[in-house]
Amino acid sequence: MAELLDKPQSFVSKYESGERRLDLIELRYICRAIGISLEEFVRKFENIVNSDE
Template identity: 60%
Template sequence: MRKTLRTTEHTHLVALLKQERQRVGLTQQEVAQRLGAPQSFVAKYEGGERRLDLVEFIAIARAVDAEPRELFDRLLGKF
């Protein structure tokens, strides 16, 4: 299996999470605070520099007040 950074699928994931953050009007700093992480964590995954695991995806979805299953279904629709 090839690495996932910078693939089309990874780009869709990054765009979806960034779109959801912006939809609810949160800054990267605010999401980071909700996650208990540094702002650079959000900047790196939104910039496509960092892969996310499923647990992180769920935490990020919840941090932006989204239902993880709904976001995952939207993401699957792009594949």
Template identity: 60%
Template sequence: MPKPIHEADYRQLMEVLRQARLRAQLDQAAVAEQLGVPQSFVSKYENGERTLDVIEFVAICGILGLDPSQEIAVIGRRPRLRPTAKTSN
């Protein structure tokens, strides 16, 4: 199965969350406790095994002291791969 075109962006965003967690001197268990989820939840999104929905992302940003809109804006400024238009002959 082909990889989604947004995979690199998503991995970058998850790395931002992981680095922010480390800067905040929190382990995965501490973040999970504040979210009310198992530690494996944090591990899986940081490792790309699980995706986050917007509500989860905002909650995690709150715990880590990040502004969600600023973090998304960084991703929005990255160059995008554009699907090539099919030409008809």
């Protein structure tokens, strides 16, 4: 992931471990790196959250 984002591994490791939170811009970059839109990510996230209610 760090390579796809052109960021140091320590940057990615910190949010993977929960040491830091992502902001919306960073989440958008991650979505692009894995080949989905931010909108698609949010839609899938909402489906998961709503199915747990």
